[in-house]
Amino acid sequence: MIRVLVADDQAAVRAGLVLILGSAADITVVGEAADGEEAVALARRLAPDVVLMDIRMPRLDGISATRELVGTTDVLVLTTFDLDEYVFGALRAGAAGFLLKDVEAAALVAAVRTVASGEGIIAPKVTRRLITAFAGGGAAPAKPPALDELTPREREVFACLGEGLSNAQIAVRLDMAETTTKTHVSRILAKLDLRSRVQAAILARETNGR
Structure with missing residues (x-):
């Protein structure tokens, strides 16, 4: 419930x-x-x-x-x-x-x-306004240092978040369990000091998933 x-x-x-x-x-x-x-x-x-x-x-x-x-x-x-x-x-x-x-x-x-x-x-x-604001707002901002703390797998999940994929869709694309996807998302939010997956998606767009 x-x-x-x-x-x-x-x-x-x-x-x-x-x-x-x-x-x-x-x-x-x-x-x-x-x-x-x-x-x-x-x-x-x-x-x-x-x-x-x-x-x-x-x-x-x-x-x-x-x-x-x-x-x-x-x-x-x-x-x-x-x-x-x-x-x-x-x-x-x-x-x-x-x-x-x-x-x-x-x-x-x-x-x-x-x-x-x-x-x-x-x-x-x-x-559409969000995409315009964050993907078409000129030169990409400098990459936040915390992004370097992401593991290769977390980087893949991070890029998928930027595409707006759900946990289930990410799991299919990266061939892993949905529960594992949720764990990666949680770790990404913690490492990047973000409050929500929406913020993560915005950051991924700003940095082109780097």
């Missing part, structure tokens, strides 16, 4: 999200928060698998709340606005995914499952 905490300052929106998620047999909503501070407090107390996080909330915004929670739980940002400052802010904060509130119910449920399984997900509407 996937345990989810829903954080949104609009009661009607929260009710709708709870209704959608509650329709899935493998998902249970363990709590609701009306602002970022409450989201952080409840997440620390209830230990959900996924926090569905709005960005524009009182007291503490969703990006700041995400930054406080990453490392203890996965955060899936769900917002009405696809402004670059929100997209990049959420991903830099370590969000495992970014979706817009016009997402279909079935896609939202699937996204929660994806994030809970350790994968990342980004709304198709903003993916």
